[in-house]
Amino acid sequence: MQIFADLFQRYGFDLLSGTWLTVQLVAISAVLGLCLAIPVALARLSENRLVAGLASGYSLFFRGTPLLVQIFLVYYGLGQFDFVRSSFLWPVLREAYVCALITFVLNTAAYSGEIVRGGILAVPKGEIEAARACGMAMAKTYRLVILPRAFSICLPAYSNEVIILMKGTSLASTITLLELTGVARLAASATYQPIQVFVIAGVIYYLLTLLISWIFRLLEARYNRYITQAR
Amino acid sequence: MGPVTEYLPLLLLGLATTLKLAVSTAVLGLILGLLLALAKLSRHGWLSRPAYWVTNFLRGIPEFLVLLVIYFGGTQMLGQVFGDRAPDISPFFAGLAALTLVFGSYASETFRAAFQSVPKGQIEAGRAYGFSAWQCFRYIQLPQIWRVAIPGLGNLWQGSVKDTALVSVIGLDDVMRKAQQAAQSTREPFTFYLVASLMFLIITLVSMWIIAKAEKRASRGMPGAR
Numbered sequence: 001m002q003i004f005a006d007l008f009q010r011y012g013f014d015l016l017s018g019t020w021l022t023v024q025l026v027a028i029s030a031v032l033g034l035c036l037a038i039p040v041a042l043a044r045l046s047e048n049r050l051v052a053g054l055a056s057g058y059s060l061f062f063r064g065t066p067l068l069v070q071i072f073l074v075y076y077g078l079g080q081f082d083f084v085r086s087s088f089l090w091p092v093l094r095e096a097y098v099c100a101l102i103t104f105v106l107n108t109a110a111y112s113g114e115i116v117r118g119g120i121l122a123v124p125k126g127e128i129e130a131a132r133a134c135g136m137a138m139a140k141t142y143r144l145v146i147l148p149r150a151f152s153i154c155l156p157a158y159s160n161e162v163i164i165l166m167k168g169t170s171l172a173s174t175i176t177l178l179e180l181t182g183v184a185r186l187a188a189s190a191t192y193q194p195i196q197v198f199v200i201a202g203v204i205y206y207l208l209t210l211l212i213s214w215i216f217r218l219l220e221a222r223y224n225r226y227i228t229q230a231r
Numbered sequence: 232m233g234p235v236t237e238y239l240p241l242l243l244l245g246l247a248t249t250l251k252l253a254v255s256t257a258v259l260g261l262i263l264g265l266l267l268a269l270a271k272l273s274r275h276g277w278l279s280r281p282a283y284w285v286t287n288f289l290r291g292i293p294e295f296l297v298l299l300v301i302y303f304g305g306t307q308m309l310g311q312v313f314g315d316r317a318p319d320i321s322p323f324f325a326g327l328a329a330l331t332l333v334f335g336s337y338a339s340e341t342f343r344a345a346f347q348s349v350p351k352g353q354i355e356a357g358r359a360y361g362f363s364a365w366q367c368f369r370y371i372q373l374p375q376i377w378r379v380a381i382p383g384l385g386n387l388w389q390g391s392v393k394d395t396a397l398v399s400v401i402g403l404d405d406v407m408r409k410a411q412q413a414a415q416s417t418r419e420p421f422t423f424y425l426v427a428s429l430m431f432l433i434i435t436l437v438s439m440w441i442i443a444k445a446e447k448r449a450s451r452g453m454p455g456a457r
Contacts (some may be wrong), residue, residue: 064389064435065428066396068407075427076414077421163291168438170293173399194303202292202300207290 003196011187011197018183019204025169025179026208028101032161033108038147040113041120055113067168070107075099075175100172108165114159119150125145152223159216163209170205180204235426238413242423245409246430252405253392253434256330259270260391261384263331264338273419286336294394298329302401325400334391341383345376377449384443392434406430 008015036043043055062070078084078093092098123146131141184201188194260302270282289297309317329403349372357367399407414420 034298060435061428061432064432066393066407066431068396069400069410069424069428069431072411073421073424077424080419080421167293170295171397173295181293181299184296185299188299188303192307194307195300198296198300198304202288202296205292205296206288 003193004200005125007187007193007200009198010191014096014178014183014187015074015200015204016061018178018180019208021177021179022166022169022181022208024228025104025172026162026166026212029104029108029165029169033107033112033165034158036105036109037112037116038108041116042142044113044117047146049093052061059110059113062107063114067103067107068171069169071103071175074103096172096175100169100175100177104165104169104172107168107229108161111161111164112158115154115161118157119154119211120146122153123149129141152220155216155223159213161222162212162216166208166212167205234413234417234419235422236418238356238409238423241409241413242406242426242430245404246408248323248403249392249395249405249407250434252326252330252395252403253388255327256391256395257328257388258308259331260334260338260387263335264342267335267339268346270347271339282339285456289332289336290340294329294333295397295400297329297333298326298397298401301325301329301332322398322403323403325401326395326403330391330394330398333394334387337377337387337390338384341380341387342376344373344383348379349375378453381442381446381449385438385446388442389435389438392438393431396431 040055040059043051044059046052046055075096078099084090084093127145127149128141131145132138136144169179170181172179173185175183178186180201184197188197191197253344267282267286270278271286273279273282302322305320305325305328306317309320352368353371357371358364362370379440395405396407398404399411402408410423414423417423
């Protein structure tokens, strides 16, 4: 126990700031990823074969390859091209933080796109027909009926995706970011006590997992309250 | 395309390591998952409760962290036991241990759900005919769980193949690391990481095809089987 107290004294602040960076990465990627997931899902369902094909190609690539390769492709790979290096975006794209975020957003959007697509397909046909019969245009039907319904159908599956995303952010440590795993790796090699340090990091990650599932339980209770009332 | 053809043999060598790790993980992970599922379904609290604790914890932390604990923590422990003459832990063994633990934890949930999907009446009938508990397990439950478990296990396999890439970080010579080496010496990182990702994509596509076949085979003879 003495060891843990010493570790907290020396690395408590670093671990806390690492946790904060992890939370940041998860929150920003989850929000932006969900925003991108909706157009991806709509494109997947499009009747235009080209649009649907492009979207499913994107989805297949990001779901079929390791996250680590994707991070390296963005962080190390983009610099290979002269037009990227000479563009005005290069100072931004060189940042590990930005590269990690881009990768996480693209990755989680591919997975969430599938979840949203499933949600849209699960909206009962009758509700869509009813909305159309009331004179709603297709765009309005999507905005007021299909997407809100799909959202509440998706919530349980989406909470799993956010937990997977949180676990994926640990890979940001491979491109020099000092999030929770990055801080733990530094502390482990500085103190020669990897087990103790990684156990602390593991407990923090586990608490974050519990936090995410608790937030989603609240959201589910809120957005599916018409179902609980009906029982 | 020049440098790619030049480095292709090296990358294929890495691919063999990746596949070896993935297949060994799946085999050991299935066994561990089955054992953990039986522990969870056990009547004895001292057996089922720790199984839930361990698997819930392992499913709630990053796979990468599990790998780091086993690799660096294992070295630390061996160092404490053997002193200066401690043997090194090979990246392959550390990767195998970490990925097996993760695979087993997830698989135990899949198997548990699958076991619970077999109607109780069948087991009661088996016992009434004089089957032992082992015979009920072997001849009634085990053949039926695959139909429910294969889709979930298929997803686990796909995830586990992709997780093998993490082991390159601690020095396993897999596709990922070979691509890294090629990227460094040719200064064409995008090309080689893209090639590595395409190799993973091919494994994913072939696996999808095999899993679909296995699903079809496991549910043959079921009413309404797809």
